[in-house]
Amino acid sequence: EYLVSQGVNPKIPPLPLLSDEFIKSMEKIKSSKSKSEELKFAIIEHIHKHYEEDPEFYERFSDRLKRLLEEYKENWDILATELERLREEMKKGREAEEVFGIDPKRGMPFFGLLKREIFGKISAGELKKEDIDFLIDLTKDIVGIIEKEVKSIDFWDNPTKQKRLKSHIILNLLLPKLKEKKEVFKRRNEIVQKLIELAYHIYGEKNHGN
Structure with a gap:
């Protein structure tokens, strides 16, 4: 822990x-x-x-x-x-730290989470360039769709909207990019749940209920 x-x-x-x-x-x-x-x-x-x-x-x-x-x-x-x-x-x-053109506070937490879930507990400096590029693209895609969706009215009070976002991330982002990483893709639901929970603490917590 x-x-x-x-x-x-x-x-x-x-x-x-x-x-x-x-x-x-x-x-x-x-x-x-x-x-x-x-x-x-x-x-x-x-x-x-x-x-x-x-x-x-x-x-x-x-x-x-x-x-x-x-x-x-x-x-x-x-x-x-x-x-x-x-x-x-x-x-x-x-x-x-190196932020790869990603917002340090609103984007890098997702980069770090994805790095840990996909490659394990290693530093970014230990990854190959293609792995870094892979994480950068995946992070930007995921953050982009999350930022768009969480702006909708009552998103954090609406399980249907949250479920739709999870499905979108899995089908359109994780599936195409992780299909060759079978052991990681098996944990797709767990990973996307962590992404949504992180999104809440970054985008939703302070404004929740307003």
């Missing part, structure tokens, strides 16, 4: 991880151990809060957090430094 179960949740919720207030609060902490604990809890809380907006992105950071906690266990000075570096990378977000 994307949440890393380490330690006990603090009684008082941490300040927002990416805020200036959080940095100021860290400057007041002299103990490397205490600083590491605060950073750990704040990073876990941030991942938990934003995971649905970009699952592949936050899963990567969750995995990295877990590795850091295991690698530098009890080595508080190094751990605090590494967690601060991790926070800075999370703050930069997708904009600090």
Whole structure:
């Protein structure tokens, strides 16, 4: 799972991880151990809060957090430094990565999800150029149809419209592009459900019910 179960949740919720207030609060902490604990809890809380907006992105950071906690266990000075570096990378977000001409906030979460579902948990840099081009085209096609359909009135309250969009994505986008990747295509319904859930958190959640 994307949440890393380490330690006990603090009684008082941490300040927002990416805020200036959080940095100021860290400057007041002299103990490397205490600083590491605060950073750990704040990073876990941030991942938990934003995971649905970009699952592949936050899963990567969750995995990295877990590795850091295991690698530098009890080595508080190094751990605090590494967690601060991790926070800075999370703050930069997708904009600090190669985005291939895709919108970092509204398109790259779909790219990341498709990359993970089709090719597994590997970085974009490990993929062949033709695989990258394949993902770019598929992402743009899927995002294009999603952006068009979710603008319709009451889309998120209308199961029929959602089902129609799922069918369109499967028949017109996934089938032609994934028919040779049989093991992946077998999971087409699972994949398209994840795409729709991601679309809700990117396009629908804030405006849902308005």
